[in-house]
Amino acid sequence: MAWQTLPTTVWPVLPGTVPVLRWFAHEWQHAGETHALAPPSPPSWLDDVAWDERGLAPAIAQEAGSKDVLMVAWMNREALLQTWARGQAVYWSRSRQRLWHKGEESGHVQTVQDIRLDCDRDVILLTVRQEGQPSGPGVACHTGRHSCFFRQLDGDGWATVEPVLVDPERVYK
Numbered sequence: 001m002a003w004q005t006l007p008t009t010v011w012p013v014l015p016g017t018v019p020v021l022r023w024f025a026h027e028w029q030h031a032g033e034t035h036a037l038a039p040p041s042p043p044s045w046l047d048d049v050a051w052d053e054r055g056l057a058p059a060i061a062q063e064a065g066s067k068d069v070l071m072v073a074w075m076n077r078e079a080l081l082q083t084w085a086r087g088q089a090v091y092w093s094r095s096r097q098r099l100w101h102k103g104e105e106s107g108h109v110q111t112v113q114d115i116r117l118d119c120d121r122d123v124i125l126l127t128v129r130q131e132g133q134p135s136g137p138g139v140a141c142h143t144g145r146h147s148c149f150f151r152q153l154d155g156d157g158w159a160t161v162e163p164v165l166v167d168p169e170r171v172y173k
């Protein structure tokens with residue numbers, strides 16, 4: 001039945017439905033706000049990590065594809081949660097004592113493809129895509145190199161075996 005053909009006796013009822021709909025919309029919105037304000041409980045898998053006495057665990061960033069080990073940094077619960085939630089590596093900086101979204105200054109972010117925990121649950125392994133150059137290998141290290149592991153023990157000393165790809169002066173203040 002088209003609305004134009006509704007019996008006239010129904011018409012007085014119709015305006016009443018508007019406040020009801022408004023009330024419903026308000027409650028709906030309010031319910032949404034309430035839900036958003038309630039602190040969500042942290043995922044239980046955070047408790048499965050064997051955090052050290054400082055609440056930290058080392059995190060290795062390994063490049064997808066090449067399998068190169070790019071860097072090792074630290075995570076706390078919040079860093080791991082944010083890494084998982086945003087899909088980009090977030091570490092805990094020990095010297096700055098704050099969360100560190102890798103690439104926040106340089107733009108050299110790490111897109112996370114996989115997160116693993118080792119056998120005794122105290123080391124985190126990230127598989128990442130490393131940003132850093134428009135083309136060619138990514139730049140994980142703040143010296144402008146692909147990897148932080150650019151020193152190789154060579155006889156009686158440490159030889160630098162990886163080139164600087166990006167001038168650190170250009171990407172770091």
Ligand SMILES: N=c1c2ncn([C@@H]3O[C@H](COP(=O)(O)OP(=O)(O)OP(=O)(O)O)[C@@H](O)[C@H]3O)c2ncn1[C@@H]1O[C@H](COP(=O)(O)O)[C@@H](O)[C@H]1O
Nearest residue numbers: 071072073093094095096102103104105106140141142148
């Ligand atoms: N960018 C890096 C960076 N990239 C890789 N790494 C490695 O990650 C480790 C971080 O673990 P730490 O707990 O030692 O970190 P930290 O002591 O807070 O950092 P530093 O005091 O050593 O800079 C370092 O020891 C390095 O081997 C870096 N460590 C520090 N930085 C600094 O982080 C800042 C932001 O850099 P972007 O995230 O690239 O923008 C800059 O000031 C950088 O100098």
Ligand SMILES: [Mg+2]
Nearest residue numbers: 093094095096
């Ligand atoms: Mg350091």
Ligand SMILES: [Zn+2]
Nearest residue numbers: 141142143148
């Ligand atoms: Zn480095």
